[in-house]
Amino acid sequence: MSEDLLPIGRFARLCRLSVKQLRHYDDLGLLSPAWTDPSSGYRYYRSAQARDALMIGLLRSMDVPLPVVARVLSGDERNELKAARDRIEADIARRRRGLRLLDRVLAEGLPEHEVxxxxxxxxxxxxxxxxxxxxxxxxxxxxxxxxxxxxxxxxxxxxxxxxxxxxxxxxxxxxxxxxxxxxxxxxxxxxxxxxxxxxxxxxxxxxxxxxxxxxxxxxxxxxxxxxxxxxxxxxxxxxxxxxxxxxxxxxx
Missing domain, CATH: 3.20.80.10 (Regulatory factor, effector binding domain)
Known part of the structure; x- marks a missing residue:
């Protein structure tokens, strides 16, 4: 085993992710360990993988879907991040419309309409x-x-x-x-x-x-x-x- 490999616990702390999250990303093929001990199944990561792990954590904190995260890691970063930004902006606009509707209901109650x-x-x-x-x-x-x-x-x-x-x-x-x-x-x-x-x-x-x-x-x-x-x-x-x-x- 190479000396530059980090056990999963240390790597998780470095990347501000949980061990459970790292295992999940491995299961999805999103971030695989550099080496897995065949006898214990314990996972080890290289320090150079921290950049990808940190990107995953950052994007997931902004509710970017995992399939989009995968495409970002594969190299189509600019287009995918712009699309994710557009989706977040559309969601913010929808929520603002909802707030304005709620403000009107709070001020006037449910409107009556002549049907x-x-x-x-x-x-x-x-x-x-x-x-x-x-x-x-x-x-x-x-x-x-x-x-x-x-x-x-x-x-x-x-x-x-x-x-x-x-x-x-x-x-x-x-x-x-x-x-x-x-x-x-x-x-x-x-x-x-x-x-x-x-x-x-x-x-x-x-x-x-x-x-x-x-x-x-x-x-x-x-x-x-x-x-x-x-x-x-x-x-x-x-x-x-x-x-x-x-x-x-x-x-x-």
């Missing part, structure tokens, strides 16, 4: 689609809108479509009505309420509409529709108007 049932016609539309997670809905929606801008016409509203049941990953769609559209947006009866205020607060109105379903014993059907009634480029956030619609599945 009415409207019958929407079927519409032929052009749609843009983007993969999203709950944290990236705003960015995915914005990407869809940018692709539809060339199809916009005066007086025609964009309609965002979002799943009723949020999963870890899903598609966000934004549509615009067009005579030559290649998709048909179904019509039918919808519970509808108008949201006034920033887009990030629309979930409050969505919950208000869903509460109406519970109060009246109806069954909601997705996707949730958001009809954007004015232009965010020229309208202050507090004056933005969005019609929230959820189809009433069991309406007569």
């Amino acid at each position: 009415s049932v409207v019958r929407e016609p079927a519409r032929r539309v052009v749609a843009a689609r983007e993969a999203a997670t709950p944290a990236t809905i705003p960015d995915a929606t914005a990407a869809c809108v940018s692709r539809l801008l060339p199809r916009m016409a005066p007086g025609v509203a964009l309609i965002g479509l979002f799943p009723l049941d949020m999963e870890e990953e899903f598609d966000v769609r934004v549509t615009v009505e067009a005579a030559d559209g290649d998709e048909l947006l179904p019509g039918g009866p919808f519970a509808s309420a108008v949201h006034v205020g920033p887009y990030e607060e629309i979930p409050l109105t969505v919950h208000g509409v869903l509460a109406w379903f519970g109060d009246h014993g109806h069954t909601p059907a997705g996707p949730v529709r958001e009809v954007y009634l004015n232009d965010p480029a020229t309208t202050p956030p507090e004056h933005l108007m969005t019609q929230v619609q959820i189809r009433v599945e069991d309406a007569p």
